Every structure is written in C-alpha cells, then in structure tokens.
Amino acid sequence: MDPNRRKAFEREALPHLDALYGMALRLTRNERDAEDLVQDSLVRAFRFYDRYEEGSNIKAWLFKILTNAFYNNVRKRKNLRRLESEAEVGGHYDRFISDASTLGRDAEKALMEKIAAEELSRAIEELPEEFRTAVLLCDVHDFSYRDIAEIIERPVGTVMSRLYRGRRLLQRKLYAYAVEQGYIKVPEAADGDDAGVGADAPASLDDYRKRRTTGRGGQR
Template sequence: MSIYDYSSDEVLIERFKEGDEFAFDLLVRRYEQKVYQLAYRLTNNPDDAADVAAEAFLRMYNSLKRFRGDAQLSTWLYRVVSNVFFDFRKREARHQHLPLEMPTDDDDEPYELPVEDESVDIMGHALQQEQRRVLMEAIQQLPEYQRVMVVLFHIEERPYEEIAQIMGLPLGTIKSRLNRARNALRQLLEPYRELFGVEESPTTGVPQEASDAL
C-alpha cells in the first residue's frame, strides 16, 4: 500500500491534473464499489450496471481535469452515474420505441414534508430476500427521475441538499419530486403490505422499509 492510498480525494485529483495516471487509478479503486452499487440499484441488472459504471469512470477520466471542487468528488461522481443512467435509458427506449418518462412542471408544486412513521420494523431475516426482490421490482417501475431520487435518498441515504447538487435542481424541486416519487412507490407496494408486516395503509413508513431491506 502506497502513501497515495491515504491521500485525500483533493490531493489525488491534483496529482491527476499534473499527469499522474496512478492517482486516477486510486480514485477508481476508492469509488468503484459505490459506483457499481448505485448503477446496479438503478438498473437492477449486473451487466447493465457494469456498463453504466464503466461509462461513468470513462466520463470521469475525460472530465476530471476540469473538476473545480464546487462539490465533493462523491457528489460529482454520483451525478455522472445518474447522467450515464439517463443516457442509457434513452438509448434503450429508442431501441424499444418507448418514451422516456420525464418530470413535468406539476411535479414542482410545494408541499409539506410528511412525518415518517418509524414504528414498523420489517427486518425479519427469513423474509428479507423476498422483500428485497419486491422492493427492487417496485423501484424499477418508477419513472427514471423518480427512481434516481428514491435510490439516492432512501437507499444511498444522501441528504436533500446533496441530491439537489447531483440532479442540478433547486432544493424545493427535489423535495417536491421526491415526495411524489415516495407516494408512487407506496402505491406500487400496496399489494405487499403483509409481506412487510404493515397492517395499515403502506402510505406510512414503506420508504423507510425500502432503505432498511436494501
């Protein structure tokens, strides 16, 4: 292990800007698991996730010398992965002659953030695998932008402010669209209340269960 392994992202970026290719290799090593994990959670397909991750690192290589440090590298890289995913879905939609679902202005209406019900615990070991499968399938049914926001917030546990940076949108817009995405996910999970041990309507607490199960 070299001294570079203990260097900060900022130091490695500066080394790369000075022509040190090994510094870039270390950054890839540092983030490859997180990048692949995000790509897999967005695509739910290991081959597609590998393609998205590879393209994300290629874009990172081509753009990193222009990186100004306005955000943390992890935030910037998550944005790159999200953009690669959107482009991937656009190509896929063109090949299948399907429209890519985009957010509308109606998604940006202000709202009051609901209070989450944290009383439900679904971490029963025997059911976790089935819960994971159902949740991933439900997330895959969301429109692309909703899918990215749900994954970033409820699974990757990114704060609103960072998601706003990743998506390049105002904070209020992120909160509004995430609220709609959350409601859409709850509706998709409505038939599976018993699987998650939720007796009442799944509009209380299902997103927390999604992040727990995944």
C-alpha cells in the same frame, strides 16, 4: 498519459466503485448494462478529471457523471418513459402513509423490518425512472438534497417533489405487499350502523360537514 494523474484519479474514484455499480444496477436493471455504464462513467470521469475540484465531494461528482450517462443513453435509444401520473390513494393507503394513521411511526418501522429485502428492491425498481433516481440517491446512498440537485441538475424543490412522490408510490407498493403477506389486516365494515360506511363515506371533510348540516335540517 500522465501516470501521476491516473494514480490521483484511481485513489479518489476507485473507493466508490461498488456504490457506482450498485446505482448503475438499480438504474439499468441489468448486470451487463450496469457494468458498461460504470465503465463508460469512469472513462468520462477520467477524461474530465481536470475539472474536478480537489477536496470537494468526489462521490457526488462521479454519481452525476453516471446519472447523466444513463439518461443520455436512454434518450439515444428513445426509451425515456414519461413520468407516471400518481394515482389517487385509497383510504387504506392514506391510513398507511399519514402520520396520523392507525399504524403510527413505530408500527410503520416494525412493518418495514418485516418486509423482505427482495420485495423492497423490486418495489424501488418499479418506480418511474426519475422518482427511482431520487429515492436511490437519497435513501440508499445518503446524498443530501443539495447534492442530489447537483447530480441530476435540477432545483432542490424538484428533488423534494420527486422524493415525496417516489416515496409515496413506494409506500403504496409495500402496503399492498404487506396486506398480501398478512402483515396488515385490512379492517372490514362492521354489521349494523357502520355497515356500508366505506361505500357511502364522504369524499372530504367539507362533504361530511354538509351532510351533517343537511341531516340536522331534516330532523327539525
């Protein structure tokens, strides 16, 4: 074994050990499995270190090896889960997610600051694996879309789609937690003319327009 090669590898790879372990722990959700995954990934990285282009993004290269190793292990155990279908988002969720919602960006930022780190971590861990990976790589480890595409070996468009769906699911989970903790007060239907609006609300703007047209016609 070439000692110079080992030193070069350690100099490049070891500074990213903590980040690799953090990613592995999020993926495996188990400390022992995370340690095994990091060790396996470093062994593979050293074995193929001659393929690494010096001066390029060593962190992205290491994360690609780790991510591939994780999914290979999952496939071997035949535990790769199907992507969950995204459930329809209710009216309250839409108000939370939309830029035009009653919360607004400043209120959403304030809300995120109130949410406990433990709950945020748990919400991320509950995401489907492929969404979780994209969110972790982008929002936790600050990889660019292009880097993530190289790491998971998927087109940039796929990365963006997974990020959008993963973040949307994450926001739903955090919204439910915020309501439960009292950070958000869900508006109740008022008495009088507005009573029952939620149950009888139009499903879309087109429905609303049709109903208004019908209403005007009935008044003539």
